[in-house]
Ligand SMILES: [Ca+2]
Ligand SMILES: [Ca+2]
């Protein structure tokens with residue numbers, strides 16, 4: 001038997017390529033879960049998804065003079081601000097920004113580790129009050145972040161792993177920072193739930209409960225479909241049906257508890 005050692009090598013190469021690919025996939029997934037040097041177990045889903053409201057003049061201050069500073073959508077998703085590519089929103093002096101998590105919930109960790117991260121950017125370090133809400137109506141004060149990238153431990157405010165929050169509201173501290181005309185107040189790049197659970201995909205099941213009425217029709221004959229709730233009194237549904245010589249099929253809702261029949265009209 002003359003075995004050719006080269007015969008096996010293509011398979012080995014394929015296996016190696018696959019393992020390498022698998023390894024690279026794992027590495028790249030691990031990297032996508034780290035944003036601004038902070039590990040977010042739920043990855044991209046961790047970040048705020050929609051703007052509920054942006055109220056830059058809430059504290060009585062002027063609108064940020066620069067129009068590009070007034071785009072609240074720039075606080076959504078993962079942090080993406082760079083000094084060359086400014087992607088944040090300016091709160092305004094005492095201004096407010098309310099964001100919502102759509103595909104994730106902020107929750108407590110059961111200990112004092114950070115649960116919520118606020119990415120504040122720009123040359124100034126400006127303080128921001130943080131409130132959280134489960135329903136967008138009842139708000140809980142969870143303290144203040146002291147500028148730059150800072151976190152909140154919501155367990156310290158009596159919440160835990162069973163509390164699921166969908167809303168975060170940020171309010172600039174009007175007594176901190178210089179509040180320039182162009183960029184007054186804190187500048188928010190992103191808001192992320194470190195401690196988060198992904199929102200369950202709620203399957204939508206449409207159950208159509210129907211009774212199918214089938215009857216042989218004769219050409220030219222007329223039929224009337226009727227319903228009854230007591231099998232004694234029958235009420236017409238729609239106009240008479242003209243026979244085609246075919247078997248006619250009609251479907252009716254049964255959730256009302258009705259019975260159905262088709263009668264031949266004289
Ligand atoms: Ca999200
Ligand atoms: Ca915590």
Ligand SMILES: [Ca+2]
Pocket residue numbers: 074075076078079080081087088188189190
């Ligand atoms: Ca941003």
